Amino acid sequence: MTKDECKQVVLDIIADIAPDEDLSNVKPEVRLRDQLQLDSMDFLDIVMELRKRHSIEVPEADYQHLASLDSCAEYLTPKFIALAAKG
């Protein structure tokens, strides 16, 4: 799993939970909240879809790492790699 692939995983989830958002120009370094209309309910869904689809656990204390696509990739890519190594 590369960081770009990881960003795509997050974008795919957002596309499903917020189909009314335009995701064609999401800037990876900018906070998702600042460019998309996502509220705390939507962020909870990103976390839960990560668990449901990819068995990735994000504890509540780590939600801050999901702020932007870049920070998602930094935080989640090692988790994906670790999971792949185990499986």
Add this chain to the structure above:
Amino acid sequence: MNTRSHYDVAIIGAGMSGLAAGIRLAHFGKKVCIFERHNATGGLNSFYSISGRKFDVGLHALTNFVRPGVKGTPLTKLLRQLRIDRAEFALCEQKQSRVVFGPNAETSLRFTNDFAVFENEIVTQFPKEIDGFRALVVAIKTYDDVSLDVAPISARAVVRTHIRNALLEDMLFCPVMYYGSAQEHDMEFGQFVIMFKALFLEGFARPFDGVRVILRVLLEKYRQAGGERRMKCGVRKISAHEGRATALILDTGEEITATHIISSIGAPETERLIGVATDATPLEAGRLSFVETISILNCQPAALGWGSDTIVFFNDSSRFDYACPTNALDTRSGVICLPNNFDYGDDRELSEGIFRVTCLARYDQWAPLAEESYQAQKIRCFAEVQRSARRFMPAVSDAVLAGATITTDMFTPRTITKFSGHIGGAIYGAPVKHRQGRTPLENVYLCGTDQGFLGIIGAMLSGISMANLHILQKN
């Protein structure tokens, strides 16, 4: 433990809130079962058939309507949370609605899904109040109405700080109260804010085929997500041990276990299942109940001159008195709904005309009646309700209306209790709401009417919020 009948979550009641909670939980892999005493889903917002004709109960209009592209409102949140494409509801907007007050319908405020129309009406008819009205709207828009822990304040008191004219004050409260208040005379301001936004700042819409479209979508999502459902299967008792629910006892005597229980049946009703400690005061049940008359017409209402209004909120008295009547019925105020007058497009219309009128009613004047007296009272009250409502509509002679009427039906406080299980026919549940959905048992939560998000969209958001707060966020 019998693992066959153990669920992660058992939900009591297959109304809008229970179904919405069920969809969320099943979608995220919980083993969920909804137990419903009735043979129909929808609870308060349901429908029934008499000789092949379908009658909606509850829903006049879906409130909280916003057009595609408007984000951050309850409708948008709901669609996202339940993964529903808004096209599935196929909502059609209202034409216009009115609030009409006075013994001769002297004052009328028109509103549509465009808030500027309503604001203009205030400018024209209450010019001295427009600044106060605008300040009130700012206060409403900036109020955090979905917060789960705020101190209750009186909506009447807040509104009076902005609006001095008692007529206008009552005209603002009438629709808001009729569409969701479980409290007499006044409302908690947070509840007022939710309803004001839902009715005036957002708006009214309806699927062409009525409430069953919404129920069909919810049921299909729930089924696809793997949720189970047991109909004609009421819950008689919740057994508890040391502050935790241990089992549900069904009407059949069957015992079900669940890690969590979500009850949508109301706070006092849930308390009855749990049983009240001998030293505790039981929760107060609501007192507000309604009758509704339904006339099926052989023409579109427009043919009678009733083609403009979708919903009309009326009151004939000097003050608007939202309270449990002293008699069986209070026809001084009420709500008229003409489901034909949504904008279904140029090429289709409902096959028959429908004229519905809702008025306040008193449960204990209906509940104990023997069948014959009950039917006689229905006939008498039907005539009274229609006579009162027609004062606020363009004139149609008795003979013309009777000639156009194919059939009629009427629901009463007794019907509400039959469909919803609410004590005392309390349509909007108990006056005191429980925003956090807590009960005396740590693994039993409330959702729906008594959690306090109002309207049909509010009911669904309530189920979603409680499933999120108590179950999905926890693990």
